[in-house]
Amino acid sequence: MMINTEKFQADLLAWYDKHKKPLPWRLSRDPYKIWISEIMSQQTQVETVIPYYERFIKKYPTIKDLAEAEDAELLKLWEGLGYYSRARNLKLAAIEVQENFDGVFPSDLMDILSLKGIGPYTAAAIASIAFDAVEPAIDGNLLRVTSRLYRISEDISLGRSRKVFEEKLRGLISSERPGDFNQALMDIGSTICKPKQANCDSCPLADYCQLAFSEEAVNFPVKTKKLKQKDLYYAALALQNSSGEYYLEKRPSTGLLANMWTFPLVEMNKKEYEAVLSGEAIQSLPDLPESISRTAFLDKLTHIFSHQKWHIAVIQAIPEDRFEVAEDFLTEDKLWLEDMSAIPLAGPQVKIFELLNK
DNA sequence: CATACGTGGAG
DNA sequence: TCTCCAAGTAT
Numbered sequence: 232m233m234i235n236t237e238k239f240q241a242d243l244l245a246w247y248d249k250h251k252k253p254l255p256w257r258l259s260r261d262p263y264k265i266w267i268s269e270i271m272s273q274q275t276q277v278e279t280v281i282p283y284y285e286r287f288i289k290k291y292p293t294i295k296d297l298a299e300a301e302d303a304e305l306l307k308l309w310e311g312l313g314y315y316s317r318a319r320n321l322k323l324a325a326i327e328v329q330e331n332f333d334g335v336f337p338s339d340l341m342d343i344l345s346l347k348g349i350g351p352y353t354a355a356a357i358a359s360i361a362f363d364a365v366e367p368a369i370d371g372n373l374l375r376v377t378s379r380l381y382r383i384s385e386d387i388s389l390g391r392s393r394k395v396f397e398e399k400l401r402g403l404i405s406s407e408r409p410g411d412f413n414q415a416l417m418d419i420g421s422t423i424c425k426p427k428q429a430n431c432d433s434c435p436l437a438d439y440c441q442l443a444f445s446e447e448a449v450n451f452p453v454k455t456k457k458l459k460q461k462d463l464y465y466a467a468l469a470l471q472n473s474s475g476e477y478y479l480e481k482r483p484s485t486g487l488l489a490n491m492w493t494f495p496l497v498e499m500n501k502k503e504y505e506a507v508l509s510g511e512a513i514q515s516l517p518d519l520p521e522s523i524s525r526t527a528f529l530d531k532l533t534h535i536f537s538h539q540k541w542h543i544a545v546i547q548a549i550p551e552d553r554f555e556v557a558e559d560f561l562t563e564d565k566l567w568l569e570d571m572s573a574i575p576l577a578g579p580q581v582k583i584f585e586l587l588n589k
Numbered sequence: 590c591a592t593a594c595g596t597g598g599a600g
Numbered sequence: 601t602c603t604c605c606a607a608g609t610a611t
Contacts (some may be wrong), residue, residue, distance in 0.1 A: 272607040279597070279606090313595025350609045370607045390590065417607060426605065427600075447607080456591090457604090487594070536595055576598070592611090599605085 232381075234439050240405040240412065245413035246435035252277070252422075253282060254523050257414075262336040262361035263294050269353045271316050283312055295334060298325035306490060308573035315489060315577070317324070320348030338362045360410035367400035369393070372420025378452035379424060382441040388456035424448075460540040464504035466497040467583050469529070469547045476567035477587075479574070487536070488577045496543075507544045530586055534579040545583055557580040 251257070254277065256268035267287055269515045286308060291297040297305075300322055309318040324346040328336055337343055338361075344354040351369070358364035367373065374387050377396050385392035405412040423430045429448040437443040442451060470478040478490045497513060507513060510528055529545040568574065571584055 269607065274594090274608060275596075276606050277597070311596075313597090314608085316594070317608095320609085348609070356607070368607080371605085372607065399596095414607090422606080458592095489594095507606055533597095538593060538595095582609060594609090598605095600603090 234403065236238050236403055239403060239436070239439050240408075242438075243415050243419075244408055244411055247411055247418065249419065250422075252418055255281060260361050262338070262357055264288060265357050265361045266336065266349075266353075267321070269356050270321055270348060271312065273317065273353070274314060274563060275312065275422065279312070282428070282570065283308070294325050294328050294336060295457050297322060298329045300325075301576060302490065303573075307573070310575050310577070311581075315491065315575075316524045319489070324349065325345040336361075338364075338365055340366060341475075356413060359413050364411060365404055365406045365409045367397060367404050369396055369400065370417065371415045372424075373400065373413070375426065376416050376420045376424045379429065379442040379448050380436065380440050382451070384451075384453055387452045388454050416589050458538060460535060460538055462501070462540050462542065464499050464501055464542045464544075466499065466507055466544045466546050467493075467579075468497070468526075469545060469583065469587055470495070472567055473549065474567070474569070478565070478567055478586075481564040487539070490575070491577045491580070492574045493577075493580050494583055504542060504544060507546070508533075513546060516558040532579075532582050532586065534582060541579055543579060543583065545586055547587075 232477050254268070256264050259265075262339050268280070268284055271284055271287070290304075290308060291300055302319075302322070305318050305322060306315060308314055312318075327346055328334060332342070338358070340358045341353055343349060343357055344351070349357070353368075355364070356368035356370075359366050359368055374396055377383065377399055378385075378387070381399055383395055383399070385395050387396075403412075419434065419436065424436075426480040427449055429442070429445075431437045431440070431443045431448070434440070434443070442448040468478075472478070478495065480495055482491050482493055483556045484490055499507070499513075507528060508531060513526065526546045526548055530576075531542065532543050534541045534543065574582070
């Protein structure tokens with residue numbers, strides 16, 4: 232079945248004009264705002280993004296503001312969104328724009344693609360939405376919709392499958408309204424042509440779709456990759472001084488939860504972890520200001536990342552053991568704090584803190 | 590190319 | 601409770 236491209240575009244864009252989601256970043260064509268919205272939207276649902284986006288634009292209205300942002304403030308603003316390297320890369324890219332493009336966000340696709348944190352999808356999205364570049368922005372939605380339109384069975388988990396989808400979309404995209412074309416397909420994908428429900432009754436593309444009203448639709452796209460989390464076991468040490476402040480450390484600048492703050496964590500195997508749960512003392516304490524003679528098991532919790540599952544036993548130094556520490560022990564990476572509102576904390580630490588204040 | 594990288598919503 | 605998924609990118 233051959234698709235009439237002009238008619239397809241007309242139907243799709245007419246639907247978009249009537250039904251498009253009223254998103255805050257769609258009020259502007261400022262590439263900076265489009266960029267921020269696209270980065271935040273990676274692997275994140277739109278409803279989650281909106282309040283973060285509003286706060287971000289208010290705090291950093293221009294690229295220059297972002298380039299000069301303070302790292303901790305930026306991370307704090309990103310707290311809870313996940314994939315924190317996105318925030319670090321945003322600032323790095325803003326600095327690149329200052330230095331390499333005179334502070335003006337580039338309009339050329341390859342220039343955009345050169346920026347830190349921007350890959351093929353985001354570059355095409357920004358180029359098409361902000362600069363009318365005729366480039367398909369191929370995200371999960373477009374992959375799903377396209378796979379159903381053409382009954383494409385290539386496994387989207389494999390990088391080499393990309394060209395099949397790209398070829399089809401290049402043949403369909405509107406050269407007059409490429410940005411709206413991309414966003415229209417994203418909206419169709421997120422509101423109608425969903426992973427486990429195709430809803431062809433309300434789809435403006437049903438006439439063109441090889442899998443319209445077919446029970447097969449939900450089996451597309453084909454995706455093989457499945458993730459399995461690794462179980463990791465920790466004791467988290469809640470150490471309070473006589474002022475009621477907790478001892479926190481900054482995590483390394485690379486890897487999981489880079490640069491975020493944490494209660495000291497002691498990694499252990501499952502057997503040791505279970506021993507701690509049953510009240511036994513921790514075998515190997517980390518390098519702390521003073522040794523802790525007496526600890527008590529408080530409670531346990533779990534936290535699931537995309538690739539790890541943390542089992543955390545929260546351990547408190549009992550009140551009699553509250554200790555003071557010499558000021559010179561504390562550095563930029565170690566501190567005592569009662570108010571957590573000023574430092575970036577990730578999921579596990581937030582949960583631990585809530586547990587302590589229960 | 591496979592894996593690391595967060596979190597919250599939906600069924 | 602469990603599994604999959606959501607506007608991906610870096611390495």
